[in-house]
Amino acid sequence: MVAQNIAFGIISGIVVFSALRMVTTRNIVHSALFLVAVLAGLSGQYVLLAAEFVATTQVLVYIGAVMVLFLFGIMLTKAPIGKSMEMTGTQWPIAAGVALMLGAVILYSLIDQFGSDRLTEGGKIYRTADVGDEVFSTYIIPFEAISVLLLAALIGAIVLARKD
Amino acid sequence: MLLNQFLILGAVLFCIGVYGVLARKNAVMVLMSIELMLNAVNINMVAFGFQHEVVSGQVFALFIIAVAAAEVGVGLAIVLLLYRNQTSIDVEDFDLMKG
Incomplete structure (x- = not known):
């Protein structure tokens, strides 16, 4: 380890x-x-x-x-x-404050909740075949839905970006 | 290895992504920061899947990768369209709906 x-x-x-x-x-x-x-x-x-x-x-x-x-x-x-000076907006200190506060909240709750939980050692390892089995049995409907989503995104991107 | 190692790495990356989305002016940079946030979530999924010895964590991570790929395709097409209409991709220029 x-x-x-x-x-x-x-x-x-x-x-x-x-x-x-x-x-x-x-x-x-x-x-x-x-x-x-x-x-x-x-x-x-x-x-x-x-x-x-x-x-x-x-x-x-x-x-x-x-x-x-x-x-x-x-x-x-x-x-x-x-190099371009204009990459970061003038509101960056506020953005940094938001990110820091969010980080503090998440880190506090993670440490509070999971403290020193150790990862399971010698547990079952799922190989590619197991992932495939799971996708094509339990998650077959989400898989089909995501196929349609990808097709829709493909067509949408072409329609949006093409010059008329 | 601790579970928290991975969760904290994900949290730190997510916060860096939030900063990028809020602070950057270039729309392509904003999309890149969103990708960073999606990846930060993915590492949590895989870590919890490993912890609980279920394969669903990996399956969800794969679904998130697919959704992110679709999102970035449409997102970049929209950015391209914005650039064509306004000849700018500075997010501060898009304030037509400002009251």
Whole structure:
């Protein structure tokens, strides 16, 4: 368990640092690349939690597809590439206060509620086949619904973005 | 490993995402911060699934990933449309409904 704790510490350090840089950097492309670092780190955390399929999907869908979409969005909206002073609004101190207060409340309730609960060791590990079985039996209706949602989002995005 | 390690990491990321949504001016940056918040929720799902030895946590995380992908597709299309109409994606410029 020591090795896992060390891995957790290193990955969380990278993730939190990248997330902070992502919301503070002045360069929007750097911001997107820091988001890639956050997503990759979270994929590592899923591996630590023995969720191999979620980790793979995270890499394929987020880093592979969503980030490309974001980079296209940045290019097509002609955001100023390079340093720009105008990335953060004047209300940022209020935003920071809101985020800090929210964080304090969540952290207090988490520590109060879960204190030092340990993760189950040597428990059942669910592999990709188990996830597939569950999706196609218990969660078959939500799965179909999400398929329709993705199709609707695809058509909606094309209708919205196309030039008449 | 403690359960709280993962929950606190998720909470910290969620708060950073909230800050990004509120403080950033660029609409694409706001969408990216929303992705950060969705990911913070995902790590809670997987951690609780591991803790209680159920597979539903992973299934819910997968559903959230799918919904996030749909959301970002439509969101970026809307941002593109806003840019075409106003030649700006600064969220402070969109105040047509301000009283």
